[in-house]
Amino acid sequence: MSEKTIALLGQPNSGKSTLFNGLTGSRQHVGNWPGKTVERKDGSFVHKDTTYKIIDLPGTYSLSANSDEEVVTRNYIASGQADVVCILADASQLNRSLFMLADYTGIRVPVVLLLNMMDVAKSQGKHIDTNGIAKSLGIPVVPLVAADKKQYGTFFRMLESIDKNASTLDEKRLAQIYQNTIGAAFDEIKALLPADGIGIYSSTWLTAKLIEQDKLARSLVKETVDAGTYTAIEKKLSDVKDGNLLTGDCKFQWIDKLVNENVTSKKNKLLRSRFDKAATSKRWGKPIAIGMIVLGLICSMVIGFPLMGLFSGLISAISVPLANWLLDIGAAPFLVSLLCNAILTAVSFALQMASYVFGISLVFGLMEDVGYMARISYVFDDTMTKLGLQGKAIMPFLVSFGCNIGGITGTRVIDSWGQRVMTIALSWVVPCASTWGVVGLVSGTFFGNGAVVVVLALFAVAFLHIFITYKVFGRSLNKVEGRTGLIMELPPYHKPHWKSLFGSVFSKMGNVLSRALRIIICISVIFWLLSYSADGNVANSIIYKVGTFIEPVTSLFGLPWQLFIAFVASAMGKEASLGVMASLFNTGSIWAAIEQSATVDTAALSTSMLSVISRPEALAFLFAFFFNMPCLMALTATAQETHSMKWTVRIALYYVLTALIMATIAYHVGLVIF
Known part of the structure; x- marks a missing residue:
């Protein structure tokens, strides 16, 4: 073959x-x-x-x-x-x-x-x-x-x-346009180059690139011709002003001539619709875009959440009978717990993540397929430029309010890899829907009517966090000299290609699932080992012993060891921290609490925390929790989209470190206020 x-x-x-x-x-x-x-x-x-x-x-x-x-x-x-x-x-x-x-x-x-x-x-x-x-x-x-x-x-x-x-492009027409538009300078520079060009590049192509001040073309020519010839070329180039504009005009002349000779069209077919005029206008473009994204996010949840619930319920239904069967055949309780708690729970997390990605990819892929996504990028370009990003970065930020996973996967529409990773790093700070359940409970329990002030403080610091994060990572990912504005075409609206769309969505879902299974299972098993105890009592687990041992250090951040472990668990999933707090303040099983965080008795948890935790400590926890990495599935999605474990780990460590720094500051501010 x-x-x-x-x-x-x-x-x-x-x-x-x-x-x-x-x-x-x-x-x-x-x-x-x-x-x-x-x-x-x-x-x-x-x-x-x-x-x-x-x-x-x-x-x-x-x-x-x-x-x-x-x-x-x-x-x-x-x-x-x-x-x-x-x-x-x-x-x-x-x-x-x-x-x-x-x-x-x-x-x-x-x-x-x-x-x-x-x-x-x-x-x-x-x-x-x-x-x-x-x-x-x-x-x-x-x-x-x-x-x-x-x-x-x-x-x-x-x-x-x-x-x-197989053949190469005929360059005669374009060469003639170069000569007619640029004049004698073009012919003089071309005459100084090898007649047969250099390698795969013709002398005409090289001349145009030299006039454009293309650095690689200049380097190639300098290496090929003798010093005297190159000096003569440079002298000729110095007489040509606005080289990029000149060659660009020549190329568009060439294109227009080609199109005019071979394309005919009926008139009045390309009139813009009223909706498109509004969708790209300065007045209505942004409100329409935000409305479409919110609607898309809602539709994504309508599609993804039932699948998430289905997989979660399916794994739960399998785990208990499987555990009983394994125990009946004499399997060691340790192995039964590892398989039915850690591994199956990790599989559940991965399937839920893939389900949400399916909903997000389908809805926003549809919006892109019909031609609307380009309009969102266009109307927000001026806003995102202030952050050194493209307009395409706005969608990941807005979608992250529903779930950071959707925001992270949404960055693939960004052309530049550096700007894509930069956008992911910034979108991690956006609080997802699960974050508010914990923030609402803790702030309401400890601060009552003052919870509104605490939430506003979190948002104010979030904007500061975005600015600092951009300064930290922008030096490597988005250098000033390497930035480009948004250059894109607004494609015409057209009917979606459903077969192609679903093929792309399922392919993306499969890629996400395969990577998620590897990463989530690995981390879940490690966390399970730390929290495992033969009798199910948290006091006999490694994590309890480690927590009490390191409390002199965690107290520096204003976090009692229980809240520090809840902070660590929030990296598994924001809602999991509720279950861990319920377990630690009631000496139950940590891993079971992670799995069943949605069923926590919040009233009992609030009472337990009020008797043990001070207001400054609660404030410290809120800041540590809010600015911690979003969740294990978001970490996996970041690795999937960046194709760089180095940058994924770097971003994760940065968020953990800054979260602890903010917790320390919040704790000491709380000591002064309360």
Whole structure:
């Protein structure tokens, strides 16, 4: 069986990921490019005795060397590993989506143009002469609807004949435009370069990149030509002003000419709807976006929560009969407890997490599929820019109010890996729905009517926390010189592709579940070992002994050992801290309390805590709890989305440390006030 490698290249929202998922299904791997914090997606599929390996290159708008994503893309194309590069363009808005193709012109690696979203273009009344475009470009042009696998036939036929038809882009037209627009300077610089170009790059392509002040192109030329020639090139370049604007104008002239010759459209088909005008307006855009996100969050919960309850109830129904059966056959109580408490509970946590991700992915994936998600990013871009982020970061923040897992998984719409991790680190501070159950109980119990003031103080410190977190992590993840504003197209609204959408959702749910099972089971078993006692009495567990031993240290944070253990347990799940407090203040089983935290007798717990805990200690706990890492499942989701255990651990340790620092400050402030 022969093997071929395909590289997918295109702008964000061009449909690369949809095609990649449609071709590879579950046969894909996600990681990082060696030495880079840029996501790498590899996959494979088999067609007519040929195995095709697909590399989904980072979505970028050009092949300039302004970001890690663009550098990775250029280096891979230059490596010669790909047999053919497939460039995707949005057929519904070719004038803007062909810029990547224009920037590729002059790279001598076989290329195919895939015109995606042909169904949307047709609904707009556009007729695209693909044969005419192919003749003008000198390369194969394939019409495509990436979301509909039934329409992959033309794409597969192209692959079957790629050995015969693979060709490079004809650069003559674009070269002529460069000469006409830029003038003699272009010809003079080009004449100083090797006539055959350098490696895969033609002299025309290199000249354009030199004029754009592309750092990698300059370095390549400097290494190739002699010192005198390079000095002459630099002198010529110094006479060219606004190089990026000049070459960009040339590329758009080339695109406009190509489109005008090969695309016809009926008039009045592209009028914007009243809703879209409101959704992108300065006055109504943000309120509509917030309303849509809240509605989406509610729908996500309506879909996800029943599944979470189903899996939770199913595991609970299995654990008791299984435990009884194991005991009947003589299994050691230690092993029975490990399997039926720690492992099955961890499986329950993982299934519940995957269920919530399913709801979030389905609802917000639908919003993205129909074209609305891009509008949310657009209207919030000015707001998020103040934090050095893109408008796309707003959705994860708002969704995190329902559940941090949804916010974390929602960051995958952000193009830059660094900004994605930065957004995750900031979204951890957003209090999820479960947080308020504990905050409400503890603040109401100890501060009565003053609980409102405590909650407002938590929010005020949360804003300060976001600012500090940004300053701490921004130096590494979001350097000033590497920031880019939001560059994106607003795709036209269109009908959802349900089959493709559900395929993507189930694939994402499966990936989340597999990673969640590994991480959650590991941590759950460790916590179970610490809290296990043969007689079920907490006083005989390791965690009790450790807690009482370290209380001189935890008291420095203003936390009695019971509250410190509850703080640790909140990392398993915010609501679990209630069960642990109920167990510790009533000498019950800690692990059983974690499993059954929702059934805690809050009235009895409040009475027990009032007799043992002081107000300053309660205030310290609230701050430690509120700013602790969200939960074990959020930690798993972070590892899933960042593909970096180093950054996941770094963010988690940062939150634990800052939570304890804030608890210490709150405790001493409480001593003064109370």
